[in-house]
Amino acid sequence: MKKLSSLLVLSLTAGALLTGCGKNESAPSPQAAAPAPAAPTKIVIGLDDNFPPMGFRNEKNELVGFDIDLAKEAAKRLGAEVEFKPIDWSAKEAELNGKRVDALWNGLTITEERKKNIGFTTAYMENHQIIVVPANSAVKTKADLAGKVIGIQDGSSAIDAVQKDPVATSFKELKKFGDNVTALMDLTTGRLDAVVLDEVVGRYYTAKKPGEYVVLDDHFGTEEYGVGTRKDDTELLARLQKAMDDMKADGSAGRISTEWFGKDIIK
Structure with a gap:
C-alpha cells in the first residue's frame, strides 16, 4: 500500500507539472481590432x-x-x-x-x-481678386488706385492679396467691411473709389446691375477654393x-x- 501510495503521489505531481507547462506555452488570444471610425451622421x-x-x-x-x-x-x-x-x-x-x-x-x-x-x-474652383469701380470712374488700372479709398471684406483672402501688392502702400485708406454687399453699396454712394473682392461675387453683382459698375482688366492674383x-x-x-x-x-x-x-x- 505504501508503494502504491507513493506512485500515486508521483503521478499526480507529474500531471500538475504538465498541466502548468501547457498553460505557459499556450498562444495568447488575439487582441480585438479597433473599430473603424463611424461615418458622420x-x-x-x-x-x-x-x-x-x-x-x-x-x-x-x-x-x-x-x-x-x-x-x-x-x-x-x-x-x-x-x-x-x-x-x-x-x-x-x-x-x-x-x-x-x-x-x-x-x-x-x-x-x-x-x-x-x-x-x-x-x-x-479658381478665382481672382478683381477690382470693381463705378462706371464713370477715372480709375482704369491698379496704378490709378493711388490716393483712393478701397473697400474690402474683413477676414477675406482679398486682404492678403492686396497687401502683397506694392500698390497697396499708395492707397489713401483700405476700409474693411463685414461683407462685400455693404462695400458695394458704399461704392455706389461714392464713399469708396473701388472695391476688391472675389470674382465670383463681383461678376454676380455687376451682372445684376448692368451699366452701373466696371470690372478692371487688372486684378490682384489668382487663387483656388x-x-x-x-x-x-x-x-x-x-x-x-x-x-x-x-x-x-x-x-x-x-x-x-x-x-x-x-x-x-x-x-
Missing part, C-alpha cells in the same frame, strides 16, 4: 450667408447658392444630414477649431497661412474629398456649376 458647415452666388439668402430668406448645392450633394453621398450655420467669416478658424462647425465651405481660399490651421480638400476641415479630422476630410472626386468624375459638380454660372468652371 450630420455635418455642420460654417458659411458667410451674404456671399452670393456661393452662399446667400434668397427673397424667401432661404440659404441658397453654388457651394450650398455642392455641399448638399456631397452630404447625400456620405449618407449624412447637413446643417448650414452662418458665422462671422473673420472668425471662421475659431468657429472651426472650437468645434462649433465641422467644415468651412463657402468660397474658402486655400492659402499657405490657412493650411497651418485648416485641412483642405484639393481645389475645386477648397473645402476646409479641422486638421485632426482626417476621416471627414477624406470622405469629403472622395465625394468631391466622384462628383467631378460623374459630371454632377459640372452640372451644378452650369446651373449657377452658365458653364462648367469646376477645376
Whole structure:
C-alpha cells in the first residue's frame, strides 16, 4: 500500500507539472481590432450667408447658392444630414477649431497661412481678386488706385492679396467691411473709389446691375477654393474629398456649376 501510495503521489505531481507547462506555452488570444471610425451622421458647415452666388439668402430668406448645392450633394453621398450655420467669416478658424462647425465651405481660399490651421480638400474652383469701380470712374488700372479709398471684406483672402501688392502702400485708406454687399453699396454712394473682392461675387453683382459698375482688366492674383476641415479630422476630410472626386468624375459638380454660372468652371 505504501508503494502504491507513493506512485500515486508521483503521478499526480507529474500531471500538475504538465498541466502548468501547457498553460505557459499556450498562444495568447488575439487582441480585438479597433473599430473603424463611424461615418458622420450630420455635418455642420460654417458659411458667410451674404456671399452670393456661393452662399446667400434668397427673397424667401432661404440659404441658397453654388457651394450650398455642392455641399448638399456631397452630404447625400456620405449618407449624412447637413446643417448650414452662418458665422462671422473673420472668425471662421475659431468657429472651426472650437468645434462649433465641422467644415468651412463657402468660397474658402486655400492659402499657405490657412493650411497651418485648416485641412483642405484639393481645389475645386479658381478665382481672382478683381477690382470693381463705378462706371464713370477715372480709375482704369491698379496704378490709378493711388490716393483712393478701397473697400474690402474683413477676414477675406482679398486682404492678403492686396497687401502683397506694392500698390497697396499708395492707397489713401483700405476700409474693411463685414461683407462685400455693404462695400458695394458704399461704392455706389461714392464713399469708396473701388472695391476688391472675389470674382465670383463681383461678376454676380455687376451682372445684376448692368451699366452701373466696371470690372478692371487688372486684378490682384489668382487663387483656388477648397473645402476646409479641422486638421485632426482626417476621416471627414477624406470622405469629403472622395465625394468631391466622384462628383467631378460623374459630371454632377459640372452640372451644378452650369446651373449657377452658365458653364462648367469646376477645376
